[in-house]
Amino acid sequence: MPAEIGTKIVTARFGNNEARTLPGYERTGGYGQLRKALAMRPEDITAEVKASNLRGRGGAGFSTGVKWGFVPKDARTVHLVCNADESEPGTCKDRELMFWDPHLLIEGMIISAHALKAVHNYIYIRGEMMREYLVLQKAVAEAYARGYLGQNILGTGIEVQLTVHRGAGAYICGEETALLNSLEGLRGQPRLKPPFPAVKGLFGNPTIVNNVETLMNVPAIIDKGGAWFNALGMGRSGGTRIVCVSGHVNRPGVFELPMGITFTEMIDKVCGGVWKGRKVKAVIPGGVSMPPLDASELDVPCEFDALQTDERIKPVMVRPGQPFDVGGGRQLRTMAGSGGIVVMDDMTDIPRAVWRIMKFFAHESCGQCTPCREGCGWLDIAGNTICALGDAAAWPMLGFLTKFRADFEAKIARKGKAA
Numbered sequence: 077m078p079a080e081i082g083t084k085i086v087t088a089r090f091g092n093n094e095a096r097t098l099p100g101y102e103r104t105g106g107y108g109q110l111r112k113a114l115a116m117r118p119e120d121i122t123a124e125v126k127a128s129n130l131r132g133r134g135g136a137g138f139s140t141g142v143k144w145g146f147v148p149k150d151a152r153t154v155h156l157v158c159n160a161d162e163s164e165p166g167t168c169k170d171r172e173l174m175f176w177d178p179h180l181l182i183e184g185m186i187i188s189a190h191a192l193k194a195v196h197n198y199i200y201i202r203g204e205m206m207r208e209y210l211v212l213q214k215a216v217a218e219a220y221a222r223g224y225l226g227q228n229i230l231g232t233g234i235e236v237q238l239t240v241h242r243g244a245g246a247y248i249c250g251e252e253t254a255l256l257n258s259l260e261g262l263r264g265q266p267r268l269k270p271p272f273p274a275v276k277g278l279f280g281n282p283t284i285v286n287n288v289e290t291l292m293n294v295p296a297i298i299d300k301g302g303a304w305f306n307a308l309g310m311g312r313s314g315g316t317r318i319v320c321v322s323g324h325v326n327r328p329g330v331f332e333l334p335m336g337i338t339f340t341e342m343i344d345k346v347c348g349g350v351w352k353g354r355k356v357k358a359v360i361p362g363g364v365s366m367p368p369l370d371a372s373e374l375d376v377p378c379e380f381d382a383l384q385t386d387e388r389i390k391p392v393m394v395r396p397g398q399p400f401d402v403g404g405g406r407q408l409r410t411m412a413g414s415g416g417i418v419v420m421d422d423m424t425d426i427p428r429a430v431w432r433i434m435k436f437f438a439h440e441s442c443g444q445c446t447p448c449r450e451g452c453g454w455l456d457i458a459g460n461t462i463c464a465l466g467d468a469a470a471w472p473m474l475g476f477l478t479k480f481r482a483d484f485e486a487k488i489a490r491k492g493k494a495a
């Protein structure tokens with residue numbers, strides 16, 4: 077049955093201070109799914125995750141089970157790395173998830189490591205998240221002391237080790253191959269793909285990189301099954317979604333919501349409407365890398381496929397009179413991304429907001445590719461760079477310029493002055 081507002085999988089322990097400790101977590105059923113998973117064959121766990129239609133919550137929405145299946149069957153050393161870098165402006169869910177339920181992430185990682193036969197595993201956490209780093213360090217130590225981690229977990233002969241590693245605050249280190257370089261002690265710059273990390277990743281070994289929220293869904297899939305998880309969602313996207321709503325709403329925050337909820341319902345029912353009695357002008361649907369929706373497009377669900385036309389966005393260069401939505405209808409050409417939703421009211425100075433976003437990307441470019449390093453200033457980048465940061469800088473600019481062209485023209489007519 078599709079999830080309803082109030083269905084909670086990964087936020088069930090939010091606000092429960094006791095459940096953040098190991099005994100408290102265990103009292104609420106914690107580590108029960110690990111015991112169940114350890115009795116399962118690794119390939120059966122992967123099959124269950126595949127059946128669940130769990131899709132990566134880090135940005136691209138790729139099928140988790142399919143990605144796990146890319147690890148070569150004869151691999152001798154495999155790693156699982158949790159991407160806890162969370163730097164996409166507008167996104168702040170992983171921070172809350174790790175703070176409120178660190179053991180759920182650890183349990184999800186141990187089950188996933190067992191499925192992947194991965195021994196040495198890592199959580200790569202954004203450097204600024206000191207509070208969450210300390211929470212995780214404590215929880216990992218507790219899990220080692222109780223025998224959930226170590227050389228012979230729960231007497232099964234299975235070895236799973238887990239290290240928490242702090243980044244140093246570079247946005248690009250959230251990109252999975254830059255993250256792996258950083259973890260190896262190299263400069264945090266993306267690698268050319270292929271090879272993809274699942275084939276050649278950390279220290280040259282097959283490596284699965286998954287987002288915090290993605291991994292925290294795994295225990296529930298083991299508990300109730302892939303079919304149950306899939307049925308909670310919509311279309312090809314199983315489960316619920318964590319969104320972080322910020323901007324001009326009365327009640328911003330981090331919410332676990334049904335996949336099928338529309339942006340209109342989210343703003344009105346969950347976030348108490350637009351502040352000061354104003355109207356929506358634009359909504360960034362999944363972190364600032366994503367092209368915006370305008371006020372006429374808010375009845376679309378926040379589910380991954382609903383927000384885009386094809387397997388990948390194919391941005392079109394904007395010429396005067398050429399619509400961004402070349403396909404017409406519901407072809408929104410944006411993405412659900414990382415769940416960072418930014419609501420802008422009808423008083424927003426759109427060119428100024430976009431200028432701020434572009435400054436961010438220009439600052440965070442790692443400088444490896446000329447189109448991105450130089451082009452973040454003049455934006456003719458999409459499709460020409462090693463990693464998606466170049467695309468991510470171009471997409472919102474193209475989207476805003478197409479959908480809000482009049483705002484830019486008016487600002488030019490005012491010679492840049494505020495309205």
Ligand SMILES: Cc1cc2nc3c(=O)[nH]c(=O)nc-3n(C[C@H](O)[C@H](O)[C@H](O)COP(=O)(O)O)c2cc1C
Nearest residue numbers: 132133134159161162163250251252286287290464
């Ligand atoms: C510039 C850039 C920044 C990224 N930042 C993050 C991040 O902070 N956290 C994250 O989970 N994924 C981030 N990603 C996506 C990762 O590369 C990767 O796809 C993801 O961690 C895979 O996990 P998933 O399959 O569970 O989504 C970023 C990608 C790019 C191109």
Ligand code: SF4
Nearest residue numbers: 442444445448461463
């Ligand atoms: S696209 Fe930009 S951030 Fe990505 S590798 Fe090239 S220069 Fe670095």
